[in-house]
Amino acid sequence: MTGRNLPPLSLHVPEPAFRPGDTVDFADFEMPVAGAVRRPPIDASPRDVRDMAYAMVRVLDDEGRAQGPWDPRLAPETLLKILRSMALTRAFDERLYRAQRQGKTSFYMKCTGEEATSVGAAHALDYDDMCFPSYRQQGLLIARDWPIVDMINQIYSNRADRLKGRQMPIMYSVRQANFFSISGNLTTQYPQAVGWAMASAARGDTRIAAAWCGEGSTAEGDFHSALTFAAVYRAPVILNVINNQWAISSFSGFAGAEATTFAARAIGYGIAGLRVDGNDALAVYAATQWAADRARNNHGPTLIEHFTYRAEGHSTSDDPSKYRSAEEGGKWPLGDPIARLKKHVIGLGIWDEERHAAMDLEVAELVKAAQKEAEKNGILQDGLKQSFDSMFEDVFEEMPWHLKEQSAQMHDERKAAGI
Amino acid sequence: MTGESRTMNMIQAINSAIDVAMGRDEKIVVLGEDVGYFGGVFKATEGLQKKYGKTRVFDTPISECGIIGVAVGMATYGLRPVPEIQFADYIYPALDQLVSEAARLRYRSAGEYTAPITVRTPFGGGIFGGQTHSQSPEGIFTHVAGLKTVIPSNPYDAKGLLIAAIEDNDPVIFFEPKRIYNGPFDGHYDRPVQPWSKFAESAVPDGHYTVPLGKARVVREGNDVTVLAYGTMVHVAHSVIQETGVDAELVDLRTLVPLDIETVVESVKKTGRCMVVHEATKTSGFGAELSALVQEHCFHWLEAPVQRVTGWDTPYPHSLEWAYFPGPVRLTEAFKRVMQD
Numbered sequence: 001m002t003g004r005n006l007p008p009l010s011l012h013v014p015e016p017a018f019r020p021g022d023t024v025d026f027a028d029f030e031m032p033v034a035g036a037v038r039r040p041p042i043d044a045s046p047r048d049v050r051d052m053a054y055a056m057v058r059v060l061d062d063e064g065r066a067q068g069p070w071d072p073r074l075a076p077e078t079l080l081k082i083l084r085s086m087a088l089t090r091a092f093d094e095r096l097y098r099a100q101r102q103g104k105t106s107f108y109m110k111c112t113g114e115e116a117t118s119v120g121a122a123h124a125l126d127y128d129d130m131c132f133p134s135y136r137q138q139g140l141l142i143a144r145d146w147p148i149v150d151m152i153n154q155i156y157s158n159r160a161d162r163l164k165g166r167q168m169p170i171m172y173s174v175r176q177a178n179f180f181s182i183s184g185n186l187t188t189q190y191p192q193a194v195g196w197a198m199a200s201a202a203r204g205d206t207r208i209a210a211a212w213c214g215e216g217s218t219a220e221g222d223f224h225s226a227l228t229f230a231a232v233y234r235a236p237v238i239l240n241v242i243n244n245q246w247a248i249s250s251f252s253g254f255a256g257a258e259a260t261t262f263a264a265r266a267i268g269y270g271i272a273g274l275r276v277d278g279n280d281a282l283a284v285y286a287a288t289q290w291a292a293d294r295a296r297n298n299h300g301p302t303l304i305e306h307f308t309y310r311a312e313g314h315s316t317s318d319d320p321s322k323y324r325s326a327e328e329g330g331k332w333p334l335g336d337p338i339a340r341l342k343k344h345v346i347g348l349g350i351w352d353e354e355r356h357a358a359m360d361l362e363v364a365e366l367v368k369a370a371q372k373e374a375e376k377n378g379i380l381q382d383g384l385k386q387s388f389d390s391m392f393e394d395v396f397e398e399m400p401w402h403l404k405e406q407s408a409q410m411h412d413e414r415k416a417a418g419i
Numbered sequence: 420m421t422g423e424s425r426t427m428n429m430i431q432a433i434n435s436a437i438d439v440a441m442g443r444d445e446k447i448v449v450l451g452e453d454v455g456y457f458g459g460v461f462k463a464t465e466g467l468q469k470k471y472g473k474t475r476v477f478d479t480p481i482s483e484c485g486i487i488g489v490a491v492g493m494a495t496y497g498l499r500p501v502p503e504i505q506f507a508d509y510i511y512p513a514l515d516q517l518v519s520e521a522a523r524l525r526y527r528s529a530g531e532y533t534a535p536i537t538v539r540t541p542f543g544g545g546i547f548g549g550q551t552h553s554q555s556p557e558g559i560f561t562h563v564a565g566l567k568t569v570i571p572s573n574p575y576d577a578k579g580l581l582i583a584a585i586e587d588n589d590p591v592i593f594f595e596p597k598r599i600y601n602g603p604f605d606g607h608y609d610r611p612v613q614p615w616s617k618f619a620e621s622a623v624p625d626g627h628y629t630v631p632l633g634k635a636r637v638v639r640e641g642n643d644v645t646v647l648a649y650g651t652m653v654h655v656a657h658s659v660i661q662e663t664g665v666d667a668e669l670v671d672l673r674t675l676v677p678l679d680i681e682t683v684v685e686s687v688k689k690t691g692r693c694m695v696v697h698e699a700t701k702t703s704g705f706g707a708e709l710s711a712l713v714q715e716h717c718f719h720w721l722e723a724p725v726q727r728v729t730g731w732d733t734p735y736p737h738s739l740e741w742a743y744f745p746g747p748v749r750l751t752e753a754f755k756r757v758m759q760d
Contacts, residue, residue: 130495199498202498
């Protein structure tokens, strides 16, 4: 354009603060004060809680004391149950990660450092509330006391795998525990959770739905469709965004974190948005409880951003030291969720180091025993697999001619080949 | 049971199907853009909101991904959603929810969860709709394991097939040939449309009945060549058969997946020749599948190569719509080719 004296345009491509080899310093991180954020009434209008999307609900302070209006004041047995579920989740992850490294299965994903975001939420929901998880919510099943041997059977795709070896490891489906079938396609569960919640409301039910996705996949269209529908129909649903800072090798800036918070996505849709310390199990519990009460009383949906850190790689298929500084996890300013709750219950005088060590041993033994039990039904590689016929089942309720024909062809070809 | 018959066009028959199904099963819900108070841009859901209430028939945001995603969630809850996608051309934002979710839910959860949803969507051209209101994307869905694809060609079948689809426990894509909503189309765009009331298939029972999925219909028996068609093209082909006097057997497939292979094979073995007709683009279209199946099952009976008469491999044009549309000129030439050898 003539007559203009402007510099050429430049494209901004986000870059994380730290790459491999960098010294990590979170000095710029403004640590929100535990207990400082107000707790609005559950019938507050979304417009009146906009500030909550930029604040951060924290209950546990650095000394492990519960502070402020969000303290859920849980009974000792509930606190210890949450602690144990998180410890069991971590022990489960460690052992199954190793099983993958030993060649017993093809793939595994840990949720290390993020245990509170599932376990804390599960305890604040009713058992019959419907969960639409992403792939890192194993803590939901563990918190709901689902047998871990069944989870391991799925991870091994063995004879006892109820999913008949059809899904990659950790893509559980547990209808009995009100846990939806996990999809590898990201955030497809978000509009589904909204639809389930709409159905519950339309039928005059009392149950609500909850969904989880990562901060990276908030960029998917499904996320935005889900928020639109949730807002329009005031669906009784809790939409959790686990902001663990990393989507495989892409930091949260590639989902928009440089410009705003993920909780603030709610504001444009007219939904209540909360941002919580995802490494604080009590804050997660309290926020979930607030959102659940809100939903159950017909005040509509809540988006909760859980600010946390993915302490390990995305999965067994990537090496995080290739794209981020190895120091990040250790220096994460919000600490570790298990260590923080442990400090809290010790401070309350209902727990001690000795019992904690005994619990760690107990859960490790529990996982070991479950693994041994599962291996009686085989591991991925040892030939103890599902029947070949099962490959053609469940595509449709009744098998149509073309699948019968293909099944017969498979058998004929294998027979001809002498296998 | 089925009660009296009335004369209905396809829209009325589809409306009646949903009405009858909703009256029998309170779990059936209808959702989509403009389907509620207004009754849909083609009026297929007219009066249903008034009759069944806003929580069973409701308008949605303009988000096909959301419509189908929400429908899958509602099905998980235990409802039987019948979403409308206003034009088949708009269905692509919903592909992930259809292909990766609805189609595979039963399989990936080993039957724990299912998606008994029926997606209704008007498709096909001949209405000067240009490239965004004329497409025939059925081949995209027939390629997906776990989806059923149904296409009616007249009011009687439309109602019976739609009720069967809604009562089916698998996800069904129900394509409605919008060119023939008000009357069959003989392919001569310059002639006035004949209303359905002049044709026997417009006699539609008021009550409940089904036309089973997976069963084709022999529209016209013949001995020299088998014509496989569905939707609007059934009528175009029928008209050309009558005009040319060729002794063709015309098969209306009605369901593409699962296909009625027996009827197809029986007919081709009798005639020894086969022509496949659809409006969708040619390459990787459903006609390619039909052609391959005929060759696999009837090779020794074939006296000539299978002829495909389809839309050209271009986007659907606006002003040149009738040069794109596989109409009487192209069908007549194809009949000459298939009868030549």
